[in-house]
Amino acid sequence: MKLRYAMVCSSNQNRSMESHCLLKREGFDVASYGTGQHVKLPGPSIREPNVYDFGTPYKQMFDDLRRKDVELYKRNGILPMLKRNLGVKLAPQRWQDNAADGPFDVVITFEEKVFDLVLEDLHNRNQVLLKPVLVINLEVKDNHEEAAIGGRLALILCQELDATENWEDAIDDIINNFEKQHRRKLLYSISFY
Structure with a gap:
């Protein structure tokens, strides 16, 4: 199943762009955003x-x-x-200002406060399509080394999601297996467009 992905971090574009770069290179339909004011x-x-x-x-x-x-x-x-x-895109984009880019199937954030902001933004939008969107937080420290590790983990997670017929039926197993295999705790929630 080919899903549309969004990678979202705070304001410096390191973690989301590292993941965007890796996923794009692997042929995924992916975009990246920040949530800060600047x-x-x-x-x-x-x-x-x-x-x-x-x-x-x-x-x-x-x-x-x-x-x-x-x-x-x-x-x-x-x-x-x-x-x-x-090499990935022209300029950084702000999540809150780019609603027209969606809908995405999966949004991956890299810190809990960004996860909360994305969910709040999705909940405050008119949910006219009633299309589900999976929002996952993969906590990654904001430095170049951790961003590279986080990018690889995001790629593995996206490959797992893409390999399923229906992520809604498989999400609990995918999350549990990922957490056991990579020793990383994930937060996740489902919202709607």
């Missing part, structure tokens, strides 16, 4: 993040940070991350 990337200090509006092209962010301090942003992995993102 895209926030690490800056020279914790008090000085680089803040961009959603919709700002990754190329523009890449060029801006290269101009500011090429060595710093290479060393902290932000330039390679943006280069990866450039």
